[in-house]
Amino acid sequence: MKIRLVRTVQRWVVNPVVRLLFASNINPLGLAILETRGRISGQPRRTPVGNGRSGDDFWIIAEHGWSAGYVRNIVQNNAVRVRLRIGWRYRWIDGVATVRPDDDPLARQRRIAAWHPLRAINAVNVRAMGADLLSVHIALSMPSKDRSHGVRTALRLDTVA
Numbered sequence: 001m002k003i004r005l006v007r008t009v010q011r012w013v014v015n016p017v018v019r020l021l022f023a024s025n026i027n028p029l030g031l032a033i034l035e036t037r038g039r040i041s042g043q044p045r046r047t048p049v050g051n052g053r054s055g056d057d058f059w060i061i062a063e064h065g066w067s068a069g070y071v072r073n074i075v076q077n078n079a080v081r082v083r084l085r086i087g088w089r090y091r092w093i094d095g096v097a098t099v100r101p102d103d104d105p106l107a108r109q110r111r112i113a114a115w116h117p118l119r120a121i122n123a124v125n126v127r128a129m130g131a132d133l134l135s136v137h138i139a140l141s142m143p144s145k146d147r148s149h150g151v152r153t154a155l156r157l158d159t160v161a
Contacts, residue, residue: 006063006129020082025090030122033083035092039076039154045069050122051084052112058082061109061122062080065132066099067149074099081136095138105133 003033022033032051035044043071047070051058051134062068081092126133 006131010129015048019046021047022090030104030116032058034070035081036070036073036097037077037079039073039110045073048136049111049121053082053084053140056140056142058084058140059108059112059141060136060138061105061112061126062136063126063129063131065107067132068134069138071099071134074136082138086143091143093140095140097120097138099134100135103135103137105135107158108135109133 012116017034018031022031030051031048032050032053034047036047037043038045047125049060049070052061062071065071078097080097083090083092085091086093113122
C-alpha cells in the first residue's frame with residue numbers, strides 16, 4: 001500500500017515538477033535525471049534521482065528496490081545517461097549501470113549524504129518514502145577536463161634558426 005501511494009504522488013506530482021525545474025536549468029535539492037530505455041517500448045524514460053556522484057561513480061538508492069521501473073529497465077539494458085551539472089552547465093553523461101543487491105543501501109546513503117546538505121535532504125525523503133531500498137552503481141564516462149571546461153590547448157612551435 002505504501003509503495004502504491006508513494007508511486008502515485010511521485011509520478012503525478014513530484015516528478016513533473018522536478019522535470020520542469022531541470023528544463024529551466026534549476027537543480028532542485030541535489031537531484032539528477034536518470035535516463036534509461038524502457039524494457040518493453042525501448043523509449044527513453046527519465047526519472048529524477050538523488051545526485052550520488054563521486055568522481056566517475058554515481059550511486060542511486062532505489063526507494064522501491066527491484067519493483068522500481070528504472071531498476072527493471074537497467075536489468076534489461078544497463079546503458080544509461082545521467083544529466084548532471086558539470087561546471088556551470090548541465091550535461092548528459094553516458095554510463096553503465098549495475099544493480100548491487102549485496103551493497104548495504106543505508107550505509108551507502110550515509111556516505112553519499114555525509115558531505116553534502118542537499119543530498120542529506122534527499123536521503124531523509126528516500127528513507128521516509130522507501131519500502132525496499134536497493135543500491136545502483138553507475139560507472140560514468142566523464143569527458144576529459146580539457147573538453148568539459150572548454151579549455152583549448154595551444155600548440156607551441158619553437159622554430160630553430
